Amino acid sequence: MEDGTQAAGGAKPSRIQLRNRKRILDAALDVFSMHGFRGATLDQIAEASGLSKPNILYYFAGKQEIHVTLLSGLMDTWLDPMREIDPDGEPLEEILRYVHRKLEMSRTLPRESRLFANEILQGAPRIGAGLVTDLKPLVDETAALIETWAAEGRLKPVDGRHLIFSIWATTQHYADFDAQVQALMDGRDTHDEAVVFLDALYRRMLAI
Amino acid sequence: MEDGTQAAGGAKPSRIQLRNRKRILDAALDVFSMHGFRGATLDQIAEASGLSKPNILYYFAGKQEIHVTLLSGLMDTWLDPMREIDPDGEPLEEILRYVHRKLEMSRTLPRESRLFANEILQGAPRIGAGLVTDLKPLVDETAALIETWAAEGRLKPVDGRHLIFSIWATTQHYADFDAQVQALMDGRDTHDEAVVFLDALYRRMLAI
């Protein structure tokens, strides 16, 4: 009687389930990250995943569930670099390492970056709550850590939250606004240059 | 026989035309900036503008024409602050003034910022050409100017294009990702703090 197939059933998922859910999520990441939630269609996801539309709805209860599954599944990966900032490390090096990791994620996971960007741009209607419960505590903590470092004279004085915003903005820019970046950089290696630029930016901003 | 009403007719538009086209564009800016092109509907624009859907299509040939009209009409406003950088001014002050103006636009024109962000995020399918023809020459010129200043020893060494990207990213972040910013800043005055932070960031980055 138990279903277990759809929703977040408790039973162990079969090999087929695992494979097809992964296919669907990967296709959906393509489509959602390109067109946003409302602009994406189940038909596009179906085509991109190689499954039929009803078959997709056999694995997920609806379009929205696919989207939410993607977002919440990605949240952890997305926040990992910030979690790895070591309070006992050398402040400037810790922050520069964070910048480099975020930039690297922009290069390797541009679809994920755009997925989040689309969601936030449109007011975060589907993960608004998650921002406060998952993101805020971590940001509060990290901002406090940065400001402690600054108060100890190990960094130049800085507002922790705005520093974090600026790191997000500058690193994710290369993924989110790639269309613009590409139009303006005639074939130059954007990311390699960005590493150098952002390293200098935050070093000059923060080094005592 | 001449139409003159729809499309970009040559005849002088009547008062009613002027008023209603303005209403439509304002409503469309609300809707497009919130949902992106594909996520926006003519019915939403109709409701927001107080006109009926067919009436909207009397003034604009279609949904896409409204969108393109908005984008190209805004392009000039959007690029103005960069045009106002004075090659004969004091380099650091010119750049900081540019940062402040961009930030001010983020505060006063958040819908416009999100409209562009949505378009670029989704690959700039409707203004891709405009990026190269309108934006690129100006960016090339400004980047060259900045690097000339740096070469003259009036700024620290810096890649002009990446500096511009970072200014766009950090300033527009407060408009484009407002949902996130608001979720993380408990009622603090984001923009006033941002002025201080970004002033310090670019001063430390560029001051000799």
Next chain:
DNA sequence: CCACTTTTTTACCAAATGGTAAAACCACGA
């Protein structure tokens, strides 16, 4: 090979959406 479950396909549907035709309405100068 058989019964039983999981997976996939086929055939639909109702609502939403961009858009059109044409009639009705309205402003305003002759």
Next chain:
DNA sequence: TCGTGGTTTTACCATTTGGTAAAAAAGTGG
């Protein structure tokens, strides 16, 4: 006041879209 041209409404469409029902087709353990 009447006609004429610009404006708005009413009544529609064809397509697209998210989603469903149910039958067909694999798997799968015994």
